[in-house]
Amino acid sequence: MHWVIRQSIFKPGNYQLLVNALDTLRISHTSVAIANGTFDMLPDVNPEGKVYVCGAIKLARIARDKGWVPGSLLNENFKFDIWLAQLGSELLNHDIETGTLADVRTGHLAKFFIRPCEDNKAFDGMVMDSEMIADWRRDPAKAQLQKIDVIVSPVKAIYREYRLFIVNRRVVAGSVYRIGGRAEISPDVEDDVLDYARGVIDTWAPAHSFVMDVCLTQEGLKVIEFNNINSSGFYAINVPKYVEAIQTHYG
DSSP states (O other): OEEEEEGGGSOHHHHHHHHHHHHHTTOOEEEEEEOTTSOOEESOOOOSSOEEEEOSHHHHHHHHHHTOSEEOOOOTTOBHHHHHHHHGGGBTTOSOEEEETTTOOOTTOSEEEEEESBSOOSSOOEEEEHHHHHHHHHOGGGGGGTTSEEEEEEOOOEEEEEEEEEETTEEEEEEEEEETTEEEEESOOOHHHHHHHHHHHHHOOSSSSEEEEEEEETTEEEEEEEEOTTSOOOTTSOHHHHHHHHHHHHO
């Protein structure tokens, strides 16, 4: 199976980890660029046989148009309202307000967590306050964001945050990425976190392969969000294990 990678989707360190893993496992791959405002892929590669892509919405569309299989695993399940309907209070941010960035209700909260409803990479989920969102709403450079549907939730106390890569409904790699609100990465994920993730997968999953972010709170473990496996950052996961799992299952 050939891998097509949009280099700009990853930070340089993540990109190099992926390329090193592919080279070590002797898997063929091509790095591509997509010009801003277009769906023009350079180089315009057309590998024979199966193709797996590493990129977000644009590369997913290109893969679909070219008929690449498995291509991208992004689908309509990567939306917060669907996660809420399926998992309810297992989601960290189940107590939400929804609306567009321009008009979602936030005045009752001193600080709040905000993210796009869809996994569309429009902006990363973050904590804001009333002054910051007012600045965003006034900023002409963010005019294209104003009509995006978002969710807003009260800020929660989070002790540890984890990223888990799931291939064929099985956790194949994981990483701690934040402890006590500070960026701190480690490949050591506790067994109870893995057991919790398996229980969530047994209940519902957005795809056969995906990324799940989980956190430890004062109410126990909760799901932060699901992410498209084709475009998620690695932190300290074992990248060769992820690559080998994808190659084995889909290739």
